[in-house]
Amino acid sequence: MSLSRKDSATSAFSRRTHRLGTENAFKIGPLIKEVEAAGHHVVKCNIGEPDFPLPRHIAEEVKRQIDADMTHYCDPQGILPLREAIARTMGERRGLRLSADRVVVFPGAKPPIGLCEQTYCDPGDEVVYPSPGFPIYESFTTYLDAAPVPVHLREEAGFGLVADDLAKVVTRRTKMIILNFPSNPTGGVATLPELQKIADVIRHQASPDVRVYSDEVYEDILFDGQAHASIASLPGMAERTVIVSGVSKSFAWTGGRVGWAVFPTADEAAVFKNLNINYFSCIPAYNQMGAKVALESPESKPVMARMMAAFRERRDVVVDGLNAIDGVTCLRQKGTFYVFPNVAGVCESIGAIEAYESLPPALRERTSPSTLFQLFLLFRHHVATMDRRSFGRIGAEGQHYLRLSIATAMDDLKLGLDRIRAAARDRDGFRAFVTEGQHLS
Numbered sequence: 001m002s003l004s005r006k007d008s009a010t011s012a013f014s015r016r017t018h019r020l021g022t023e024n025a026f027k028i029g030p031l032i033k034e035v036e037a038a039g040h041h042v043v044k045c046n047i048g049e050p051d052f053p054l055p056r057h058i059a060e061e062v063k064r065q066i067d068a069d070m071t072h073y074c075d076p077q078g079i080l081p082l083r084e085a086i087a088r089t090m091g092e093r094r095g096l097r098l099s100a101d102r103v104v105v106f107p108g109a110k111p112p113i114g115l116c117e118q119t120y121c122d123p124g125d126e127v128v129y130p131s132p133g134f135p136i137y138e139s140f141t142t143y144l145d146a147a148p149v150p151v152h153l154r155e156e157a158g159f160g161l162v163a164d165d166l167a168k169v170v171t172r173r174t175k176m177i178i179l180n181f182p183s184n185p186t187g188g189v190a191t192l193p194e195l196q197k198i199a200d201v202i203r204h205q206a207s208p209d210v211r212v213y214s215d216e217v218y219e220d221i222l223f224d225g226q227a228h229a230s231i232a233s234l235p236g237m238a239e240r241t242v243i244v245s246g247v248s249k250s251f252a253w254t255g256g257r258v259g260w261a262v263f264p265t266a267d268e269a270a271v272f273k274n275l276n277i278n279y280f281s282c283i284p285a286y287n288q289m290g291a292k293v294a295l296e297s298p299e300s301k302p303v304m305a306r307m308m309a310a311f312r313e314r315r316d317v318v319v320d321g322l323n324a325i326d327g328v329t330c331l332r333q334k335g336t337f338y339v340f341p342n343v344a345g346v347c348e349s350i351g352a353i354e355a356y357e358s359l360p361p362a363l364r365e366r367t368s369p370s371t372l373f374q375l376f377l378l379f380r381h382h383v384a385t386m387d388r389r390s391f392g393r394i395g396a397e398g399q400h401y402l403r404l405s406i407a408t409a410m411d412d413l414k415l416g417l418d419r420i421r422a423a424a425r426d427r428d429g430f431r432a433f434v435t436e437g438q439h440l441s
């Protein structure tokens with residue numbers, strides 16, 4: 001079911017419910033199933049989750065904890081042994097002294113986005129966030145009737161967040177500034193000097209009660225000798241930064257639902273502990289014990305190193321393969337398991353821009369040239385990707401990109417590249433797809 005604004009006057013749902021966006025990476029599942037049900041094998045480059053199993057030593061610990069009866073209610077803030085492990089490991093990496101009373105554990109790194117927005121922002125307060133960016137930033141902002149203020153990441157700046165661009169949008173009405181390095185969907189990473197410029201803008205233009213939400217869930221997915229840099233490490237920033245991470249990406253454990261945030265003070269953390277009490281009571285203690293082992297066991301490092309080596313090798317194959325396709329250019333980023341090719345040339349050559357412009361206005365509002373190409377890729381060439389609009393809609397017009405997840409086996413990725421190459425030349429097939437008109441948004 002989809003809710004449209006038109007229905008809101010008569011709907012059973014609150015007005016805010018009509019403003020909630022979504023994460024299309026989850027929504028595309030039924031479309032893939034539809035293609036598979038028609039007998040096709042789909043190369044899945046849509047999913048943002050590592051395709052590796054949960055490392056054995058973590059799985060064994062979870063099983064051991066279940067057998068030890070760690071299956072009851074537990075501390076709503078997160079069990080102390082895990083919070084201590086988080087404070088120590090996050091602090092060591094960032095050169096900060098963190099204490100366990102500033103840590104709150106959540107069911108994944110996603111829930112603190114909405115919980116922080118609702119805690120720090122009133123209706124009309126401005127939330128600054130990267131676009132393209134993780135879609136929940138924009139979705140929750142509009143849901144709460146806060147004011148969305150995207151900072152557009154530019155390809156020519158390596159999809160980093162340019163401090164001058166940030167300076168233009170931080171005002172007295174800003175209540176939250178969301179940063180995400182390494183970045184979903186672009187794979188952009190920030191160096192310490194770049195973060196220094198961003199921190200200068202924040203220190204000069206934002207009042208001390210503006211919270212910086214630093215989403216660092218990809219902190220371990222880095223290549224080419226890149227080290228993780230956090231804005232919280234810079235002078236004066238830990239006092240205003242909420243640092244967020246979790247086990248989903250680093251340890252291939254998206255189903256564990258363990259994420260966390262480190263707040264500027266213990267008092268602030270206590271507010272979020274109370275929100276947990278109100279919403280979920282607590283997160284399964286056996287998984288939290290598994291997360292502690294993930295963070296602390298010497299067995300984690302070699303497993304993670306093997307995952308990173310696989311991601312780096314796939315990135316090189318996919319980036320080279322994409323750049324060899326006429327009409328596609330793709331940066332070789334140093335982090336995450338995503339690549340974010342510019343497909344403007346293909347949108348032009350297969351007729352996606354022209355087709356988009358001739359659509360009825362109501363349909364145009366729900367789609368874009370890269371969406372049309374993405375759907376054509378899925379339904380006619382059987383590769384699942386994500387379009388630019390899935391990563392923040394406001395101001396995304398005229399930007400022609402796709403996101404491909406490389407968390408997929410190498411053979412499938414190579415097959416996917418062959419199919420994308422074929423699709424990029426299939427002008428007749430694209431025209432027929434648009435004429436048929438079944439899957440255009």
Ligand SMILES: Cc1ncc(COP(=O)(O)O)c(C=O)c1O
Nearest residue numbers: 048108109110134184246248259
């Ligand atoms: C930038 C970013 N933040 C947060 C999350 C949510 O992570 P989790 O699965 O731990 O809730 C994701 C997941 O894709 C993400 O890409």
